[in-house]
Amino acid sequence: MAATRCRVADVSARVLALPFVIAIALAPAPALPAPPLRDAPVIWHDDDRRDIPEPRERDPNLLWDSIDDTAVRPFGRLMHPGRIVRRVGGLFGGDHVPPAGNLNALDESPNSTWFTNRIGLFPMSPEEVARGPGPGAGPDRSGPWTIVRAKTEGVTPGFNIRDPKGAVHLIKFDPPGAPGMTTAAGVISNRILYAAGYDVPEDVAITFRREDLVLGENVKLTLPDGTKHAMTMGDIDSILAKVERSADGEWRALASRLLSGKPVGPFDYKGRRKDDPNDRVSHENRRELRGLRMFAAWINHFDTKQHNSLDMYVEDGGWRYVKHYLIDFASTLGTGAKGPTARYGWEYTVDAPAIVGRLLALGTHEDAWRRVRRPAGLDEVGYLESALFDPLEFKPLQPNTAFANLTDRDGYWAAKIISAFTDEHLEAIAAVAGYENPEAAKHVARVLGERRDKIARLWFDRVPPLDFFTYSDGIQRFHDLGVERGLCPGETSRYRFRSVFVTADRERLGFTSTSWTVTSETATAPTVERRTAYSQSNKEYTFQAFEWQVDRGEGWSRSVTVYVAPGSGRVVAVER
């Protein structure tokens, strides 16, 4: 809540001698000054669609990327002096990293080439959520599909097909022994992330027969050792022979429509793309990438390496820029490319702290993932459960720099969006996943709902879920998302506020009311309303700050401060 304090003077170059360094290290980390308040429309769009030259294609090495993410970067974060100071300062309040760099005054992430506000801010019907980014129909079926490329690297084979309308789709299969599992997981996670606001390809669960496929001309097959040869029909049959078929002789697969534009490689979760002038915020400081950690935890998306992202150089109305996508969601919901794996999502591939912990514990502690079981009788569902799930304990296969920068505000933002998915939304998504057993769809929807609630409770306990403030005619209205989403009892929730005049730089003129005013309203209605008095006593102090807290019966929460320009009735800023 740094901005509610008086502004802290910069600790400047006078700090060179060791005693001063120690003193500062032990003091609360000085906060970055908040931007000045202004009585103007809130920024909802990032200006990152300016025309740029085509960037160079990135091709990071998979092996080095995993080593870098697993060992080099975490060590760098551990030793980074800025983080050390902030962590010490965190003991006195504050975050271990600066706030995200792409936030508007309402602590929301504006629409950008990275993220578009959808279910978090706008109502979406279950049908809309289930449809996803495209019409949801998959490859056109008016004629055969022409194979234009094939892959044999990786555990699961696949190939690219061009449908009769010219659209190219990547066809991916389930691993042996797990029919339908990764296909369904890919569809469900795709829909969830799209509705949340991320840009994703159009993934659809499909079935097809051998006669639906024809081989294109001059198709080369690349083998794992790098050699290539002209693909033959026999190669197609060899690929399909490794894939299980359903009882009616059809193959089940995931069809992922190739994105429009020119691929320029994945985006790194750290740093910026140097040859993209629109990329001005370091990726580890982007709200949507930090918050992705909670979405990943929700759907157990353990394979969040940069290679499962894709930047596309697109053209839109004469402007050419880079758009950023998340791709490949087969490794979610407790399954992966090699089939269901209990451990994934609980530990990094090589998790040094966990290993050392187990060594020192001498085997007296049982890891949670060893107790996870697959649901009996549901062969299409992987290791997805909710009883042992702990959102903060989620770990992808390799550490993620942006995830490591998650702050309470970022976590709350993600939880706000996650909790916007109702049970109906989740059931609608599971229904289009292609499960043969309807009980599998019900089970997955139920478990996702339970995991959703855990995430929401975690962050709504840390950050008061008082949101979507409006102010008009002297009445403040806000939503208590904890009550609205059925997580907290409305009848026993109490609210209190106090207000103060502030300048544009948030300097205070004492308190107009120094004591808290406890409202008599409870949150039985969708919104809480409170008439708040305003009077301008000093021309400099043109804004009024209202500090709100909520009590669920366990004491008053941290504050949420709302800044209002009473003259225009505009909520100009929110601080958490």
Add this chain to the structure above:
Amino acid sequence: MNARRLLVGFLAAAWCDVSAAETPAPASRWGLLPPPADSVTATFRDAPTPLWEKTLLVPYRIVALPFRGVSYGIGASLVYFDDHHVIYRVSQLLGPRKGPFGVLVNFTAGGLPGFGGGLTIVHDAFLAPQNRFKFRFQSTVKGSHKITLGMRFGDGRDGRLEVGAGYRLRPNARHFGIGPASDETRESFYKQELTWVGTTVRGQLAGDLAVEAGALFSTIGARGSDEDDSPSVSAEFAGEAPPGYRERSDGVGVSLGLRHDTASEEGRPTRGGLRRVNATYFESVDGSDVSFWTYRGEIEEFFPLWFSYRALAVRGFLSWIEPAGDSSIPFQRMMTNDDPDLLRGYQDFRWRDRGMTALSLEYRWPLWANREADGFGLDAYLLADYGQVFGELHEIGFRTLTDSYGGGIRIASFGGFLGRAEIARSDEETVFRLRADQIFQFARGGLYHGRDPVPSR
């Protein structure tokens, strides 16, 4: 930005503003959300780094420079090798075999042999699906060499025949004297050469009970040591050199035994065990008129503990050589703490006598799993070894019993045990070992795996 783009930008902005005026803003939880327009669009940038942090980053970056350089070098090398498919080809060589034939690299480190390695060639369907072939070569920097050839016919359920041969040179074998009270200060060295060829037959009697019979020809010589390994036995034990020193003992042994093996796996056994009794009669063929009986009883048990894959492994054995007649047993054929009868806080050959008994305990727990709990992974273990050699049974006692304590890490997979790295300490020394074998379940080895058959165990 050129004029054309400026004009396009202006027109686009104007269009957006016009559009904003014409198109109603969608209703969001915050109220009406305006479409893109200059008034609601901004450029976001990273927040500036505070001066205090910039100050701290100066020495940090200086100190980090060499680490960044090393990291960059390693990364560039890995990328180069990966792009040229070198890593892929090495992984095919070292990784799980896709077919019955394979060439594997083996390593050893620690102990008397020192650091070394070699190749192992295996075929898991040699002449027939249930037959196996293994050729192994290993050499160390201290001049220890070993070559073994083993073949197994049959899978053991209905019977199994093993044939094996091998040669092992140990240039720095040690001798401290014979008996449980041998003096640690009287370390001396000799060169031991062992050659063998033999066969064993195993037949299932009932359930997990099997009978084993074998015949082995072996020749084991104890020569003077090299100059680097001094003092030699003849120097340290002048006038009282042990029988068999500077001689070669050739002979044939025939054995008969029973084994009851209920341990279901080798990688991470948590239940069952191995019980063995064995008797071997040896007679020399070199004219030295040496003959003796070797008796051995052994038991291994694995007990599951409180959580999954926690196990207590217990192994106890007693081996005893009974001379037939008045013959002196060559010292190189006596019982000693050598693979697999290790007292792990001591280097090989510390103790030697006609008999040996030991109790080994290992508490094991999982440390890391690659994917599945019972798949490839690392387990940690704590160990305790208690044991001694003896010339007569009444010499077994607490005063002469040695103890070793330590721990290590095992590498295991679905296919079984792969290797171990351990460190153990006794009152005399601390020993580190890096091995591809284990003292538990060693009896699964035998001639096929090329385990030293002398002394008879």
